[in-house]
């Protein structure tokens with residue numbers, strides 16, 4: 085048996101601070117049409133796919149900040165994506181900055197939506213692990229002020245039925261945390277979509293991190309293997325407003341193997357036929373949580389608290 089989902093991972097190039105969203109959406113539409121031409125069931129776009137990674141600057145003008153956000157989804161700028169997806173019968177994943185007004189209070193989240201082949205939103209996720217600081221560090225040209233601009237997501241890690249299987253989402257820094265994959269897997273995820281914007285120079289460093297590409301793949305490959313999931317990791321890559329972002333967009337099998345990968349730090353599209361039954365098989369056998377996981381023996385619920393001093 086097999087349940088094939090053909091996935092297109094659409095790596096983007098940088099987006100400049102003043103680029104109109106309509107022009108960005110044109111690029112996304114181009115990638116969506118290419119993915120459709122390649123026979124894909126779904127095309128996956130990265131984190132904050134409509135704008136530059138604006139958390140690299142201190143922005144005190146509230147109106148400017150709000151212009152980077154979508155108050156609705158679909159929003160006026162993104163409506164064409166939903167219409168074209170429905171026309172082509174292709175699903176998509178899109179990361180964006182969300183502006184939510186709840187009980188008269190303005191809230192911002194680093195969010196993503198998953199739309200099915202009818203252009204209907206089937207999953208909404210708000211990023212949980214926000215990197216960086218609240219206050220800028222004047223010692224660095226590029227900041228990561230996600231803790232200033234966004235609230236910690238309140239959706240929890242969610243899975244939905246779609247594309248013939250169980251789909252989950254997390255966003256960028258979430259991919260470095262084992263909990264993200266494990267919670268999604270405990271909720272049945274067979275495929276996880278992850279968009280990211282990762283600078284080659286971490287926000288706390290003055291030099292490029294030579295391990296940034298390695299850690300990107302290491303986190304996602306380990307997450308895939310240890311949780312028997314397909315993982316689609318998609319970058320906004322290359323030079324963006326003076327800051328270089330890693331690429332490394334890839335599609336990873338539940339065995340941990342990279343089955344398709346981008347080779348540049350520019351716009352690219354990679355595709356793969358992903359058999360969800362491969363995830364099912366490993367979940368039923370190698371890492372059958374129900375049969376073999378022993379949380380009651382890990383010493384978390386009862387037993388040792390903290391470090392034990394040697395006798």
Ligand code: CDT
Nearest residue numbers: 215256257281282283286287
């Ligand atoms: N967007 C995002 O979450 N970026 C962070 C930057 C950390 S600096 C290495 C990430 O984890 O990729």
